[in-house]
Amino acid sequence: MEENLSVLMRQLMEARLERVHTWLPAKIISFNAETLRATVEPTIKKVVGPDGQEIKLPYPLILVVPVDVIKTYNFIIRPPYAKDDPVTLGFYERSVEEILQDIKQRDPKFSRKHHLKDAIVVQGRMTDKEGKERPAPGCWVDQLIIHRRETGTVVRITADGDIVIQCDPAQGVYLGPGPLDDVAPEVVAPYQMIRGTPHKAWVDAHVHGGVQPGGGVTGPPVTPSPALSKHVHVGD
Ligand SMILES: [Fe+2]
Numbered sequence: 001m002e003e004n005l006s007v008l009m010r011q012l013m014e015a016r017l018e019r020v021h022t023w024l025p026a027k028i029i030s031f032n033a034e035t036l037r038a039t040v041e042p043t044i045k046k047v048v049g050p051d052g053q054e055i056k057l058p059y060p061l062i063l064v065v066p067v068d069v070i071k072t073y074n075f076i077i078r079p080p081y082a083k084d085d086p087v088t089l090g091f092y093e094r095s096v097e098e099i100l101q102d103i104k105q106r107d108p109k110f111s112r113k114h115h116l117k118d119a120i121v122v123q124g125r126m127t128d129k130e131g132k133e134r135p136a137p138g139c140w141v142d143q144l145i146i147h148r149r150e151t152g153t154v155v156r157i158t159a160d161g162d163i164v165i166q167c168d169p170a171q172g173v174y175l176g177p178g179p180l181d182d183v184a185p186e187v188v189a190p191y192q193m194i195r196g197t198p199h200k201a202w203v204d205a206h207v208h209g210g211v212q213p214g215g216g217v218t219g220p221p222v223t224p225s226p227a228l229s230k231h232v233h234v235g236d
Pocket of ligand 1: 206208221
């Protein structure tokens with residue numbers, strides 16, 4: 001009798017635990033960059049049923065999951081989550097379906113706990129396979145970096161406090177207007193930068209033609225000024 005009770009208790013607890021979600025590995029199916037919500041698919045199977053008779057089932061897609069990014073009311077750092085990005089899901093301890101609408105304090109609408117419907121995408125995550133085939137940069141380990149892995153483009157704040165912006169010659173560093181999606185490249189082009197060492201060297205050494213002794217007017221410089229940078233663009 002006692003043994004039966006203990007088996008029953010155990011089965012009840014197991015059945016209950018099956019419905020309690022804490023953390024799950026998942027991947028992004030789609031990401032809405034405006035609402036910061038994602039559709040995600042857990043990358044582990046759900047194990048249900050009593051010991052020895054377990055069945056492994058895929059979890060369903062989880063829709064409209066909030067994505068935890070660094071943001072305040074006025075500022076945001078938004079990673080460009082895309083299909084198949086591995087992430088971690090956390091699960092709120094109570095129903096947040098209504099709670100997430102605004103910042104008002106109120107009762108949870110439903111009694112569910114740690115439910116799949118109350119997931120949040122916590123962070124991007126690297127798989128072991130990706131870590132081997134496509135590791136994150138092993139340099140700049142004491143620096144804050146924003147790094148585009150395909151092109152090598154990086155914005156870094158060094159331990160000394162320098163700000164470094166580096167990119168491949170095929171890319172450009174833009175300061176000032178554009179290039180935003182809604183600004184055509186030709187709008188940006190007039191702002192190309194010629195300042196810096198090449199410009200100073202030219203100013204220091206350039207010679208004017210048509211100089212008249214005692215005259216107040218010169219001709220234009222004999223040598224043309226350095227070409228505009230194709231890579232650094234700056235607004236007025
Ligand atoms: Fe001059």
